[in-house]
Amino acid sequence: xxxxxxxxxxxxxxxxxxxxxxxxxxxxxxxxxxxxxxxxxxxxxxxxxxxxxxxxxxxxxxxxxxxxxxxxxxxxxxxxxxxxxxxxxxxxxxxxxxxxxxxxxxxxxxxxxxxxxxxxxxxxxxxxxxxxxxxxxxxxxxxxxxxxxxxxxxxxxxxxxxxxxxxxxxxxxxxxxxxxxxxxxxxxxxxxxxxxxxxxxxxxxxxxxxxxxxxxxxxxxxxxxxxxxxxxxxxxxxxxxxxxxxxxxxxxxxxxxxxxxxxxxxxxxxxxxxxxxxxxxxxxxxxxxxxxxxxxxxxxxxxxxxxxxxxxxxxxxxxxxxxxxxxxxxxxxxxxxxxxxxxxxxxxxxxxxxxxxxxxxxxxxxxxxxxxxxxxxxxxxxxxxxxxxxxxxxxxxxxxxxxxxxxxxxxxxxxxxxxxxx
Amino acid sequence: xxxxxxxxxxxxxxxxxxxxxxxxxxxxxxxxxxxxxxxxxxxxxxxxxxxxxxxxxxxxxxxxxxxxxxxxxxxxxxxxxxxxxxxxxxxxxxxxxxxxxxxxxxxxxxxxxxxxxxxxxxxxxxxxxxxxxxxxxxxxxxxxxxxxxxxxxxxxxxxxxxxxxxxxxxxxxxxxxxxxxxxxxxxxxxxxxxxxxxxxxxxxxxxxxxxxxxxxxxxxxxxxxxxxxxxxxxxxxxxxxxxxxxxxxxxxxxxxxxxxxxxxxxxxxxxxxxxxxxxxxxxxxxxxxxxxxxxxxxxxxxxxxxxxxxxxxxxxxxxxxxxxxxxxxxxxxxxxxxxxxxxxxxxxxxxxxxxxxxxxxxxxxxxxxxxxxxxxxxxxxxxxxxxxxxxxxxxxxxxxxxxxxxxxxxxxxxxxxxxxxx
Numbered sequence: 124x125x126x127x128x129x130x131x132x133x134x135x136x137x138x139x140x141x142x143x144x145x146x147x148x149x150x151x152x153x154x155x156x157x158x159x160x161x162x163x164x165x166x167x168x169x170x171x172x173x174x175x176x177x178x179x180x181x182x183x184x185x186x187x188x189x190x191x192x193x194x195x196x197x198x199x200x201x202x203x204x205x206x207x208x209x210x211x212x213x214x215x216x217x218x219x220x221x222x223x224x225x226x227x228x229x230x231x232x233x234x235x236x237x238x239x240x241x242x243x244x245x246x247x248x249x250x251x252x253x254x255x256x257x258x259x260x261x262x263x264x265x266x267x268x269x270x271x272x273x274x275x276x277x278x279x280x281x282x283x284x285x286x287x288x289x290x291x292x293x294x295x296x297x298x299x300x301x302x303x304x305x306x307x308x309x310x311x312x313x314x315x316x317x318x319x320x321x322x323x324x325x326x327x328x329x330x331x332x333x334x335x336x337x338x339x340x341x342x343x344x345x346x347x348x349x350x351x352x353x354x355x356x357x358x359x360x361x362x363x364x365x366x367x368x369x370x371x372x373x374x375x376x377x378x379x380x381x382x383x384x385x386x387x388x389x390x391x392x393x394x395x396x397x398x399x400x401x402x403x404x405x406x407x408x409x410x411x412x413x414x415x416x417x418x419x420x421x422x423x424x425x426x427x428x429x430x431x432x433x434x435x436x437x438x439x440x441x442x443x444x445x446x447x448x449x450x451x452x453x454x455x456x457x458x459x460x461x462x463x464x465x466x467x468x469x470x471x472x473x474x475x476x477x478x479x480x481x482x483x484x485x486x487x488x489x490x491x492x493x494x495x496x497x498x499x500x501x502x503x504x505x506x507x508x509x510x511x512x513x514x515x516x517x518x519x520x521x522x523x524x525x526x527x528x529x530x531x532x533x534x535x536x537x538x539x540x541x542x543x544x545x
Numbered sequence: 546x547x548x549x550x551x552x553x554x555x556x557x558x559x560x561x562x563x564x565x566x567x568x569x570x571x572x573x574x575x576x577x578x579x580x581x582x583x584x585x586x587x588x589x590x591x592x593x594x595x596x597x598x599x600x601x602x603x604x605x606x607x608x609x610x611x612x613x614x615x616x617x618x619x620x621x622x623x624x625x626x627x628x629x630x631x632x633x634x635x636x637x638x639x640x641x642x643x644x645x646x647x648x649x650x651x652x653x654x655x656x657x658x659x660x661x662x663x664x665x666x667x668x669x670x671x672x673x674x675x676x677x678x679x680x681x682x683x684x685x686x687x688x689x690x691x692x693x694x695x696x697x698x699x700x701x702x703x704x705x706x707x708x709x710x711x712x713x714x715x716x717x718x719x720x721x722x723x724x725x726x727x728x729x730x731x732x733x734x735x736x737x738x739x740x741x742x743x744x745x746x747x748x749x750x751x752x753x754x755x756x757x758x759x760x761x762x763x764x765x766x767x768x769x770x771x772x773x774x775x776x777x778x779x780x781x782x783x784x785x786x787x788x789x790x791x792x793x794x795x796x797x798x799x800x801x802x803x804x805x806x807x808x809x810x811x812x813x814x815x816x817x818x819x820x821x822x823x824x825x826x827x828x829x830x831x832x833x834x835x836x837x838x839x840x841x842x843x844x845x846x847x848x849x850x851x852x853x854x855x856x857x858x859x860x861x862x863x864x865x866x867x868x869x870x871x872x873x874x875x876x877x878x879x880x881x882x883x884x885x886x887x888x889x890x891x892x893x894x895x896x897x898x899x900x901x902x903x904x905x906x907x908x909x910x911x912x913x914x915x916x917x918x919x920x921x922x923x924x925x926x927x928x929x930x931x932x933x934x935x936x937x938x939x940x941x942x943x944x945x946x947x948x949x950x951x952x953x954x955x956x957x958x959x960x961x962x963x964x965x966x967x
Contacts, residue, residue: 130612130676132667156663158617164663165615173615190552193587193595195580196618196683197640197700218619218642220652222699223689230642230652241578241586245554254552261618261683267645277644278619 124447126483129153131166133495144342145429146272148438152498154429154446161269161277168499169425171446173280176421177259179311179443180282183304187297189257189284194237196261198229202236205397216264218277230263235390235416238285239398246412248403249289255297257284259421271344273426274382284417287395289402294389294415298334301417305336305385312424313441314338314431318384319356321347322365325389332361333388336419337381340431349377356381382427390414432523438500439523442540447481449473449541450501454489454508466507469517469532476536477543497522503538505530546869548905551575553588555917566764567851568694570860574920576851576868583691583699590921591847593868595702598843599681601733601865602704605726609719611679611706616659618683620651624658627819638686640699652685657812657838660707661820668834670825671711677719679706681843693766695848696804706839709817711824716811716837720756723839727758727807734846735863736760736853740806741778743769744787747811754783755810758841759803762853771799778803804849812836854945860922861945864962869903871895871963872923876911876930888929891939891954898958899965919944925960927952 131153138157141147146163149155154169165173181191197220203209209229211217218230231237238256246252262281269277286297302320309318317339325331335358337347347356350371357365357376366373392411395401401409425444432439442448451473453466466482473480481501483492489508496504506518516529519538535541553575560579563569568585571577576591587595603613619642625631631651633639640652653659660678668674684703691699708719724742731740739761747753757780759769769778772793779787779798788795814833817823823831847866854861864870873895875888885906892904903923905914911930918926928940938951941960957963 128610128612130664130667130673130678132673134666153667156666158619158659159621162617162619164617164659166663167612167614170613170615188550190550190589191592192589193592195584195586195700197580197584197685199581218650220640220642223687228640237580237586241588242552244556244578245552245575251552251554256552263619265645278617 124481126481127485129167129481131168133498141272142270143272143274143426143430144433145274145426148433148498149273149426149429152438152500155273159277161266161275161279163273163276163278163422168446172425172440172444173421175444175446176312176424177280177282180308180419180421181259183308183311184255184257184282184284187255187300187304189255192238192256192258193260194231194234194241194258196231196263198231198237200227200229202240202398203229206236206394208236216266218263218265232262232264233416234258234283235285235394235414236398239394239400239414242287242400242412243398246287246400246402249405252402252412253286253288253293253297255284255286257282257417271426272430273422274430275344276422279420280422282419282421286415286417287400288413288415289404289410290413291389291391294391294413298387298389298415301387301415302334305387305417305419308419309336309338309384311443312428313443314384314424314428317431319347319349319381321356321358321381322361323358323386324360331389333386335383336385338384338427338431339379340382340427341380342430343380343382345381345383347379347381348373349379351375382423382430384424384427385417385419387417388415390416433500436494437498440500440502442502445500445502447479447501448503449478449480449535450496450499450504451480451482452489452492452496452504452506453482453484454492454506455486456509459509461512462507462509465512469505469507472532473535478536478541479543503535503541505535546903548903549907551589551903553590555920563694564692565694565696565848565852566855567696567848570855570920571695571848571851574860574922577695581699583688583697583701585695585698585700585844590868594847594862594866595843597866597868598734598846599702599704602681602730602841602843605730605733606677606679606704606706609677609722609726610675611677614660614678614680615682616653616656616663616680618653618685620653620659622649622651624662624820625651628658628816630658638688640685640687654684654686656680656705657707657816657836658820661816661822661836664709664822664834665820668709668822668824671827674824674834675708675710675715675719677706677708679704679839693848694852695844696852697766698844701842702844704841704843708837708839709822710835710837711826711832712835713811713813716813716835720809720811720837723809723837724756727809727839727841730841731758731760731806733865734850735865736806736846736850739853741769741771741803743778743780743803744783745780745808746782753811755808757805758807760806760849760853761801762804762849763802764852765802765804767803767805769801769803770795771801773797804845804852806846806849807839807841809839810837812838855922858916859920862922862924864924867922867924869901869923870925871900871902871957872918872921872926873902873904874911874914874918874926874928875904875906876914876928877908878931881931883934884929884931887934891927891929894954895957900958900963901965925957925963927957 137147559569
């Protein structure tokens with residue numbers, strides 16, 4: 124893409140009311156726009172990043188048998204009344220609205236109830252199970268305050284998967300397979316090393332643990348306790364229970380700040396029972412379906428990565444989710460047609476090889492272009508100038524390390540992660 | 546995909562309260578679920594169709610310079626107050642909600658105002674124009690009644706593009722280029738022949754016409770008048786004006802029922818002026834930006850196509866948006882391992898060639914499978930049975946024509962539209 128055609132511009136200052144590092148950088152670099160606290164728009168660069176995160180998640184959910192759907196945002200009260208989640212005393216962060224006939228609706232904050240209702244049309248027998256259904260789309264939570272940028276939104280995107288099985292054992296098995304899928308997602312997103320499977324309370328309905336996935340970040344809202352062997356972590360609410368049960372000592376654990384980027388729960392029959400989602404066993408007996416739910420927050424993950432991977436000059440995207448792989452910067456003096464032609468040649472070469480390139484073809488100074496490139500944070504910056512033409516090689520700067528080298532066209536194509544996966 | 550893994554089941558009857566043909570068929574075939582009047586969920590098959598429609602639209606919008614964004618659903622009142630579109634007396638179909646501090650928000654029904662606000666951060670000079678920005682996402686309209694299935698929703702999907710230029714002339718030029726892009730979209734969607742560019746009133750702010758794209762359908766809510774040479778149509782509201790201006794006689798025109806699937810408007814400065822989106826000309830003069838808007842309804846288009854292309858046995862999808870290209874039906878008698886093996890061989894062959902296949906591997910009767918295949922409406926049905934194995938060829942049935950022939954593996958691959966575009 125030609126940068127001169129990108130409508131967004133970078134800016135030196137974020138809005139004064141923006142207190143989070145992730146949103147400050149993402150706004151300054153033109154990825155997002157702030158509508159109000161906790162509500163952001165995704166501009167072209169931001170939507171590219173978000174779509175890449177979504178696609179990685181989608182591939183891993185499909186790989187474990189997920190079927191994708193898109194459920195409505197407007198929600199009927201009746202099914203939430205049956206599970207005790209409609210009244211504002213029980214769930215205090217609904218956004219509610221009204222039809223013309225004055226009947227109340229909610230804006231989807233979670234989708235267990237409507238999906239269970241849908242499945243009543245499709246599940247009859249043990250032969251119809253298991254099924255694993257997910258969507259990626261907007262969720263709404265009416266938070267009193269929202270000051271963490273896109274890490275905690277009033278309107279945010281979520282991948283919510285729900286498993287439906289014949290038994291707790293089957294749910295347990297899928298719980299493990301989803302845990303493994305999540306690990307693959309985090310590895311592909313570039314946060315595998317710093318994201319911990321974290322045991323948390325299973326909620327009031329079960330003695331089982333639930334699992335959170337917590338990514339280390341100094342500005343995180345959560346605190347977790349990492350086991351000495353680093354294999355697992357525990358959250359604060361179950362720390363006492365965990366130390367007793369697993370014979371751990373708190374002072375041998377590492378205490379860190381973190382951000383919850385995903386969570387998985389065993390739900391058992393707490394929604395299927397009151398809503399009447401049952402299946403017939405082989406012997407014709409009717410039983411409630413067993414259920415689990417598996418959340419990931421794509422916009423929160425984007426915010427977390429922006430929050431973690433940056434320096435005082437700007438963002439530093441992992442290759443897998445960067446909006447472009449190469450930021451091609453032409454450095455011309457006025458109407459320098461030779462440099463322009465060389466930049467165009469390289470642009471075509473890379474695009475034809477399947478490399479995503481943002482070509483800074485603007486007629487502004489080199490200093491401004493380099494500052495923008497650092498702020499936008501594309502992994503590989505390649506400069507074309509009179510000097511590089513004279514040298515017969517391009518100048519490559521790796522955004523994450525700052526390392527500068529001279530490379531040929533062909534050497535660019537073998538850089539790690541520069542080509543699309545598969 | 547294996548049909549045994551698809552969680553949706555077909556059904557003989559649609560819900561009793563469903564009065565529209567499109568939703569009746571789409572629900573019976575398992576594409577969608579009805580939450581309430583005008584609000585539907587997209588199940589795996591339905592989401593596949595919707596995504597294909599979205600992708601065709603996206604490609605054609607990108608081809609004319611569109612930049613994709615995703616704007617928030619929650620909307621602040623202030624900008625709509627400035628353009629006179631907040632109060633319920635002016636715009637009577639808002640869904641409204643409230644933050645915890647009791648301040649009102651709206652659910653996005655259109656996005657001129659928030660996008661103009663965003664652009665105030667990015668547009669300063671004539672050099673920053675033109676730009677063409679679009680999104681594909683949910684819109685909300687609080688309709689008193691909604692009984693046209695997914696052809697008219699309270700929650701529905703929309704592609705809304707907005708052009709920002711320095712002058713009316715530039716807007717006019719993009720208006721034409723978008724008209725051509727829309728024609729390509731309709732042709733690719735399989736409704737090109739029956740979709741008319743239709744002149745309509747430009748609204749109270751302009752003497753220009755606006756353009757609607759109207760698709761012929763007996764159950765359509767609109768009436769249009771097609772000119773004798775079939776090149777253009779006129780809607781009812783401007784019929785008198787059009788006959789005078791273009792010297793046409795109403796009784797020489799063809800009067801038909803139709804569905805509005807898209808519309809484009811020249812907005813001039815009606816939003817940019819009150820909201821203060823200005824640019825500097827070459828001579829440093831400040832002027833309001835000129836604007837146009839260009840809508841298409843992906844979910845409405847899906848409903849329209851379902852409404853038009855069906856017979857008494859079910860849906861008949863155009864190849865470009867069918868959820869799968871081939872419905873592979875194995876007809877076995879009990880544990881017929883030879884037929885299963887042959888079906889598996891063909892499935893792998895087609896998948897490897899890039900053909901999207903739904904393989905009916907279920908252990909149910911042939912009659913039930915054929916009825917489901919007709920209802921689901923995938924363009925090519927291919928049967929594998931003892932008889933086809935004996936004949937050394939597969940049985941092919943074209944859903945749209947009903948034509949049945951015998952074909953080899955290789956002959957399947959050259960069927961029109963069976964391979965993915967490009």
